[in-house]
Amino acid sequence: MFDIKLIRNEAQAFDTALGRRGLEPQSANLLTLDNKRRQTVAELNEAQEKRNAVSKQIGQAKAQGDEVKAQELMAQVSELKAQVQQGEESEREQTLALNDILATLPNILSAEVPDGDNENDNVEIARFGEPKTFKFKAKEHFILGEDLGEMDFETAAKIAGSRFVVLKGQTARLERALGQYMLDFQTQENGFTEVVPPLLLRSEALFGTGQLPKFADDAFETTDGRWLLPTSEVPLTNLVRETMLNEKELPLRFSALTPCFRSEAGSAGRDTAGMIRQHQFNKVEMVAITTPQNSQAEHERMLNSAKMVLENLELPYRVMLLCSGDTGYSMTKTYDLEVWLPGQNAYREISSVSLAGDWQARRMNARYRDENGKPQFVHTLNGSGLAVGRALVAVIENYQQEDGSIAIPKILQPYMGGQKIINKIS
RNA sequence: GGAGAGGUGGCCGAGUGGUCGAAGGCGCACGCUUGGAAAGCGUGUAGGCAAGCAAUUGUCUCCAGGGUUCGAAUCCCUGUCUCUCCGCCA
Numbered sequence: 217m218f219d220i221k222l223i224r225n226e227a228q229a230f231d232t233a234l235g236r237r238g239l240e241p242q243s244a245n246l247l248t249l250d251n252k253r254r255q256t257v258a259e260l261n262e263a264q265e266k267r268n269a270v271s272k273q274i275g276q277a278k279a280q281g282d283e284v285k286a287q288e289l290m291a292q293v294s295e296l297k298a299q300v301q302q303g304e305e306s307e308r309e310q311t312l313a314l315n316d317i318l319a320t321l322p323n324i325l326s327a328e329v330p331d332g333d334n335e336n337d338n339v340e341i342a343r344f345g346e347p348k349t350f351k352f353k354a355k356e357h358f359i360l361g362e363d364l365g366e367m368d369f370e371t372a373a374k375i376a377g378s379r380f381v382v383l384k385g386q387t388a389r390l391e392r393a394l395g396q397y398m399l400d401f402q403t404q405e406n407g408f409t410e411v412v413p414p415l416l417l418r419s420e421a422l423f424g425t426g427q428l429p430k431f432a433d434d435a436f437e438t439t440d441g442r443w444l445l446p447t448s449e450v451p452l453t454n455l456v457r458e459t460m461l462n463e464k465e466l467p468l469r470f471s472a473l474t475p476c477f478r479s480e481a482g483s484a485g486r487d488t489a490g491m492i493r494q495h496q497f498n499k500v501e502m503v504a505i506t507t508p509q510n511s512q513a514e515h516e517r518m519l520n521s522a523k524m525v526l527e528n529l530e531l532p533y534r535v536m537l538l539c540s541g542d543t544g545y546s547m548t549k550t551y552d553l554e555v556w557l558p559g560q561n562a563y564r565e566i567s568s569v570s571l572a573g574d575w576q577a578r579r580m581n582a583r584y585r586d587e588n589g590k591p592q593f594v595h596t597l598n599g600s601g602l603a604v605g606r607a608l609v610a611v612i613e614n615y616q617q618e619d620g621s622i623a624i625p626k627i628l629q630p631y632m633g634g635q636k637i638i639n640k641i642s
Numbered sequence: 643g644g645a646g647a648g649g650u651g652g653c654c655g656a657g658u659g660g661u662c663g664a665a666g667g668c669g670c671a672c673g674c675u676u677g678g679a680a681a682g683c684g685u686g687u688a689g690g691c692a693a694g695c696a697a698u699u700g701u702c703u704c705c706a707g708g709g710u711u712c713g714a715a716u717c718c719c720u721g722u723c724u725c726u727c728c729g730c731c732a
Contacts, residue, residue, distance in 0.1 A: 257701085293712045
């Protein structure tokens with residue numbers, strides 16, 4: 217959501233910024249609506265001022281028992297009433313029309329974001345580890361999982377449909393171990409406060425973070441008008457909606473391990489095999505609420521919090537700075553972490569760490585008082601730390617052995633009761 | 643699910659049609675006092691929008707949205723949330 221004042225002052229820059237998102241210039245249309253609205257407001261205010269003044273006199277006349285004068289004044293003011301009502305109605309309509317457009321415009325990209333059309337134009341900015349080489353042909357995770365008898369897509373399809381999986385036994389435990397470890401790491405080492413949020417959410421919350429109104433098709437709506445969370449970014453960021461924070465309490469850092477639900481409406485045919493793209497997956501999310509001055513540094517800090525998970529799991533990865541065409545609608549700047557998957561012989565996204573600036577804060581009305589006591593919108597950030605389902609894929613593929621067993625990363629062994637390897641149990 | 647009571651500023655709380663954007667208190671800020679602090683005293687202390695270089699002025703906002711009225715924190719309707727009792731329930 218944008219401040220119309222910003223558009224008023226920097227119409228050209230605004231249109232240029234939207235142009236980077238491939239959008240037509242909007243400012244002319246918006247400013248026409250804005251001018252009309254301001255005119256209406258000015259006229260309305262004037263009518264209200266007159267009405268209020270006379271109404272006050274009526275009150276005084278009544279107080280003095282001067283009924284005649286009161287009647288006279290009431291007659292005088294009656295036509296103003298219609299004017300005020302009409303003005304209020306116009307203002308309502310015009311504000312709605314303006315906000316409808318403002319609510320569907322994407323965030324402005326940071327200057328550091330490179331131009332580009334799609335993920336092929338993302339820029340690699342760092343790399344950790346080397347893709348592992350195997351003496352045998354590396355398999356994909358779903359082959360390994362099915363051979364172990366602990367990853368069952370067929371049964372999942374029977375009870376839930378496509379894009380679901382049933383995990384069992386040691387693999388199920390490994391999934392849980394990954395989630396526990398990641399959440400512990402973010403809360404114990406990186407200063408995030410653990411949160412257990414609601415998984416069903418109101419429309420307002422999804423509007424706040426930007427999933428609504430434009431991306432309703434990507435999430436599941438319940439029969440009572442709520443939404444299954446597509447990511448815990450939504451509840452965690454909305455924790456501060458409609459609040460006035462003190463600068464002293466910032467930054468706030470939240471983390472949660474939750475299932476996420478996505479309809480994957482637009483991705484028919486993509487990643488249909490295996491666990492890469494599911495309707496339901498677990499994710500450890502990080503959210504930070506901070507000041508405009510500190511948000512850039514917070515972004516780097518959060519990126520580091522995500523990177524360290526992969527490094528501690530000893531998984532090779534690279535850091536990508538997303539280009540203009542691939543950066544999410546709500547974000548000014550996004551880093552993706554891509555983990556190496558030997559089975560796919562490719563780097564695949566496992567974390568996305570983004571800075572939203574004040575774009576979400578405006579939609580949520582989340583503010584803080586600065587040192588001068590003036591209310592300001594906070595800056596919000598979110599990142600995966602990490603996607604658990606994809607981390608499971610990465611561990612299985614990177615730690616696979618020739619005989620189909622899976623070694624367990626050192627850092628996870630305490631979470632697996634000391635177990636060091638997953639073998640087929642016949 | 644049924645019945646009832648409520649939602650007022652950063653917080654608590656008064657206020658049932660007019661001079662109420664709102665008493666009082668707490669908190670906070672500044673000043674006085676003090677060797678320094680506490681206490682005490684004094685002053686100040688909501689946000690949005692519009693106009694203005696500014697001081698300022700107007701307007702809107704007492705959960706949200708509509709409505710009644712010359713005039714609404716106060717009356718009516720709808721929604722929402724909280725609390726109490728009953729029912730159901732992991």
